[in-house]
Amino acid sequence: MTFQNLPTLLSEALAARGYAAPTPVQAAVLEAEAEGRDLIVSAQTGSGKTVAFGLAMAPQLLDEAGRPRMAQSPLALVIAPTRELALQVSRELTWLYEGAGVKVATCVGGMNPSQERRALSYGPQIVVGTPGRLRDHLERGALHLQELAAVVLDEADEMLDMGFREDLEELLDATPEGRRTLLFSATMPQPIVALARRYQRDALRISTTSENRGHGDIAYQAIAIAPADIERAVVNLLRLHEAETAILFCATRDNVRHLHSSLTERGFAVVALSGEHSQNERNHALQALRDQRARVCVATDVAARGIDLPSLTLVVHVEIPRDAETLQHRSGRTGRAGKKGTAILLVPYPRRRRVEGMLRGARIAAEWVNAPSAADIRAADSERMLSALLAPVEIEDEDRELAAKLMAERSPEEIAAALIQAHRAKMPAPEELLATDAPPPRGPREGFEGSSWFRMNVGRRHNADPRWILPLICRRGHVSRSDIGAIRLAANETLFEIASPVAARFLDAVQRTAGEDDGVEIVAADGAPREEARRNRRDHPGAGARPHAGPGGHPGPHKPKPYSREHGNGGRPDKPFHKKAAWKKRPEQAR
Template identity: 75%
Template sequence: MPFSRLPALLAEALSERGYAAPTPVQAAVLEEGADSRDLIVSAQTGSGKTVAFGLAIAPQLLDADGRMDRPGAPLALAIAPTRELALQVSRELMWLYGKAGARIVSCVGGMDPSKERRNLSHGAHIVVGTPGRLRDHLERGALDLSGLRVVVLDEADEMLDMGFREDLEEILDATPENRRTLLFSATMPKPITMLAKRYQRDALRISTMTEDRGHGDITYQAVTVAPSDIEAAVVNLLRLHEPDTAILFCATRDAVRHLHASLIERGFDAVALSGEHSQSERNHALQALRDRRARVCVATDVAARGIDLPSLSLVVHVELPRDHEALQHRSGRTGRAGKKGTAVLIVPYQRRRRVESMLRGARIQAEWVPVPTAEQIRAADQERLIAALTQPVEIEDEDRALGAKLMAELSPEDIAAMLVRSHRSKLPAPEEMVDQGPKPRERPEGPRPGFEDTVWFRMDVGRRHNADPRWLLPLLCRRGHITKQDIGAIRIAADETMFEIPRHAASRFVAAVKRTAGDPNTEDGIRIEPIQGSPREAARHNRRSGPPPVRHQAKPFRAGPGQGQGQGPRRGR
């Protein structure tokens, strides 16, 4: 459906921006009967909802000629959870309503509040802001909501998650009762339903969410890695995809700081966004991404909310999201406005079951793929280089003259090789991954060379805790400051795992395990201790010294709170 029923000035602005037809959510809010009602809209991130509510509020803002009257007390209020999203909404409404003569004022945290109060005093048609700053202006008397005709709550679920309920309620209580209220939310948890029931009247529900709830333009992938290989996996994913822009999600500020420094050291053009960065630093980082001076953004969930980067094609969940809704919000940064995107989850071996459960909850079909290898990356580099160099370009006479001089001194093969080398020197080197667990080998007669005299150890995780050599090996290397070559046989039982270390390295291993027991960067809670003799001898000793066996049938194991399948290793006894 074309934008046929819109005022001429809005239709003209949309045409200049390249809008030929509305997206599903835009078409839904333009349907007959929706233009005067309260709305509850469930739409995926990147579906064009900012323009959608900009079009939806037009009947309350424009006069009969499709223009704005002189600015005074605001007619419309749009509330967003973060500075970035509020400023993005403001920019969108500026071009949409620019021809109609709209005056739009932004009120967001991190900006000069006195300047915002001056702007409000000069009058506005639309005010866009974050809950905390709007509440502050309201309480100081700088924000007059008495003439308000329409309120828009953008990403309402995020605002409630971030603790803005009281701010929203105070703002909405100060608005006229006959106002129109539009509520946009990617998800509809119970708190959103209660908010709608209190502040809306006979709201029309609109949902453009797909049945599988996974964004239709996003390809989901998951890779399993040893915990010590997470950074190497990030590097190889960036190198394989070579995205125009990528966001890497971490759970904490410390993780953002560490990964950002690591990527800079490896030669990536990266910026960081977290709660410890000032608004000025955030603005510079986002501008660097928009200008393509940086291609990688390392961010926490909250810091990345509201970011709109048209060139974003890759999202990597370096640290796993807390639940399937957070997974969708993170991933929704890409695959926007009809463009394709890829979201990759980096999954430590022991967390795979939890991730599979999360994907089922989100109804997302993810492809489990291996981490890209150095060989795959080099092959992709070759294809990209050949494609780039064989594209037709206009060559200036000066460049042709320089090329002729080079041809007179060097062979074509040498010139081409130098060009390839120059291209490769700008690319960060791919990472070599550690082996994915011990390789199968023929069982030799007698012990392995170097393991004729060993000491056996036990750790209190087993099959019931998802124990697997693929993550046990890196754990032992970190805790004991040894290499995988120093670890012999590994025997995994139901509730414990036994492994052998050469006797000459055992004392060093024990000392390192004691030193790292309290290190927050290690797998805390897993106890490692030596045993007497071999595993078989230790089992016989336990049977002799332990209580007599119980003859009745054992009760099935029941997980306690937080110990369900996929929740990580269960510690202790």
């Protein structure tokens, strides 16, 4: 399929941008069955969906001659979840429709609302904005929607996740009955289905996402690493890949600030994006990346939504995403419009199992690799250096004269060595990692081979804590602390391990001390926690845990909390202290 059936001015704009053929989502919205209908489109991030809905709106914006339709108010409204995405959409629609004479106005938070109202008064055919700012202009009478022919909800799932439901409903309720509604969403959760049912009529469902949700143009890698090595691993990844543009994802503003400062000190050209930056600062940061004055961006999830940088080829998840959808949205910053990209997850050893589950849920096949060492960086540097220095170049006469003077003063080996040193001096030094291999799995403690497991009917909901559970076990079972192995706290119960030589004596003691006034019941468990959980799932499929139930379904004791929220500065009784993240500590602190 080609763009031949489009208005001439649109075809010319696409050709000037290098579009030879439509992407799958663009081809789908141009099919005859999609013409004039409401659409629900599931498409991956970076699949060309902005141009897709721009082309889908063409019949509502242009007449048969390809000229803008006459109207006193906007004909199309595009709603996006973030400022960055709205600005990106505005830029895309501007170049697409500029030749046809269609005007685009942008309304986003953080910009001057007076200037936006002035732009709206000039009669733009397309208005692009974020829900909150558009609603504000609507309520103030600056935005008129009575002639609207098409409305687009871009990344609708993100807008609902961010709490924009009321804003969206007020905007959609103000639009005419006969307008087209184009809903674009990477995922289709129930709230999106409900929104479509309310505001669309006979919508055509289009899906260009494959059975394998992993993006075909993104190579996924995962690195299991010691928490204290994460920052050094980030440095080595940037040095190994030497990406034209890279983005590093952190979970909080503080971590963004810390990593940005650390990389700047090491000599990287880096910018930061987080909620603490103003719109002007964000615009300058993105422009620095586009101009190649900066090559690395450290960002939070929300701040990076909607970023579209054609040169971005590397995404590093410095802190693992909270779920599979966040993983895909983060990774989707690269591998856009048919270009290849790499997404790398840095996984602390204790969280590997959780990440493996997340990858399975996202149907992403990630390759587990080792973190690059300093030796790997030096080897890659040597290859790149040889390739760059041996490439054919045109030499000016002035340069030849200088080369002749150098040859007269120094040997070729000395000149080459000086050139290599000068080349290396411009690059940040690679880091030596403290640990390059995952720690071996721990076997059972001596004396705990074939140990016995017991259960007591108190758990986290009763504020169970090893600091008072341990003495209680010793007192009730007549054992010492060295006879007690692992302790596993669950919501409503606690399982613990007793060394095999004293297990029989322990069971006899707890049976004799049963009925003490502490209300705690201790009984033998059927096996280790994981084995027992598997057995329960097999024998009782679909059975859920009963709240506050101990062994046999009896309610656990409601004891006063021995460690309340006043203990330390924590907001949770089971986590009273908030320690500094290991990857933010200095090496000597992290050990």
